Amino acid sequence: MSGVEEVRLSLGHIELAAHLFGPVDGHPVIALHGWLDNANSFARLAPKLEGLRIVALDLAGHGFSEHRPPGAGYALWDYVHDVLRVAEQMGWERFSLLGHSLGAIVSVVLAGALPERVTRLALIDGVIPPGGEPKDAAERMGMALQAQLALADKRKSVFPTLDLAVQARMKGMVAVSREAAELLAQRGLMPVPGGFSWRSDSRLTLPSPLRLSEEQAMTFVRRIACPAHLIVAADGMLARHTALLEQLPFSQEQLPGGHHLHLNDEAGATLVADCFNRFFAIP
Template identity: 75%
Template sequence: MSVVEEVRLSLPHIELAAHLFGPENGRPVIALHGWLDNANSFARLAPRLEDLRIIALDMAGHGHSGHRPPGASYSLWDSAHDVLQVAEQLGLKRFALLGHSMGAIVALVLAGSLPERVTHLALIDGLIPPTAKGDNAAERMGMALQAQLDLQHKRKPVYETLERAIEARMKGLVAVSREAAELLAQRGLMPVPGGYTWRTDNRLTLPSPVRLTDEQAMAFVARIGCPAHLVVASGGLLVQHRALLERLPFSHEQLPGGHHLHVNDEAGAALVADCFNRFFSDS
């Protein structure tokens, strides 16, 4: 695996960790991982991307990055603000975005909100924020507020051994390969009395108090002004949403593999890299 540089970015409101890949003079690309993952999500893919300077973040509350202060929450909009602050810190007026799953959603929201800042949008099995009909807004808010109260009494699981923690990650909400679980565990686990637990902030598991309507979510898609390309995993989360995919004003293609195809194995990483190398060189 190629040399990777570890950096810490002291933003005005939080400190984030990141991995840097590729030549310093390459096209700047900020890479955003999925929910409860970390920068190692791009450990297989990033070294295969050509002529790009990849800044793979541990997003707030994940990996080695800081947690938000007490009373704060983890919204997509806050994550988009973090990315902008990273760009400011690195002196990037314009930059590309590479996102997987939740990271893809954050990338799309930012590209639609400030289209003049984003040069390219590369998405892996993630697209628009989860949507809901407006008439259940009060019920959703109540559920979220109650969950926030209940979280005070919940403790993260402690695993006696690294092996048990890795096995638990393999069988998570979205299953990953053993190799992917081991990569994510390298940055995601920390020792505690009695064994190991995940570094991720418990508040990341809270339900969102507000969801956009379908019309609001698609407004972000409509406002994207840069070349964009979406990889859909054949065994992933988006493949069933044919109607949504057909509404996209930008290109997409389906590749074999699960939701984490870019990190599950070398073959999947190679397929995604080939796809995005063509995308970045052609646009």
């Protein structure tokens, strides 16, 4: 990728890898990818965005970033804390967020918790975390604790060839194009005895011990004070949640494509870029 710089950010409690795009004096943006993806999620989109200084992170436990220490987990608010540390490292008091899926959820939580820090919110097919019913809290906690204990005995899948690992990613919980899977594999795969394995932390697949209710999650949405624009993928995860979409005080646009429309092909990345270039250009 031309015009992209690989960096490592030491945040004190963890070291994260990131890609830097755009002019040094551009509008500051932190880009956050989805669950089990990495910074290459923005490999097609970021070079098409104009006038922005983008730090596309590998979130903790993903890509080339460090895993959290033994005994720690991957709660939503820990990602939010990481992003604030990244802003500190970059010397950014105020900044925008560009988030896809899990990254969009982290962005909404941060912009709602500390509205004075965030200047714009650009979201792709993600808004609030999946809700939990308050009455199910104890049962969910028990299930999560059991899964945590069982994880110690599990071994990661090993794929004999790079191609088989890419094919597995193409057919993952959210299907992606071959080109998207290959881009994610560049930062996501590592050689191991017998072939290749995904380098993401196995703890990322554990169920959340605690889920916010939809009512709690919407308090973050309502506290957001900056302009926010949401792209809904026509064949993605949000399109069928019409009741939620109608409640959102954000400008919205539906574009053709699946959940990874910004990464699956150049046409999708161009549509998303055109949309966000207009959004960031509004004074």
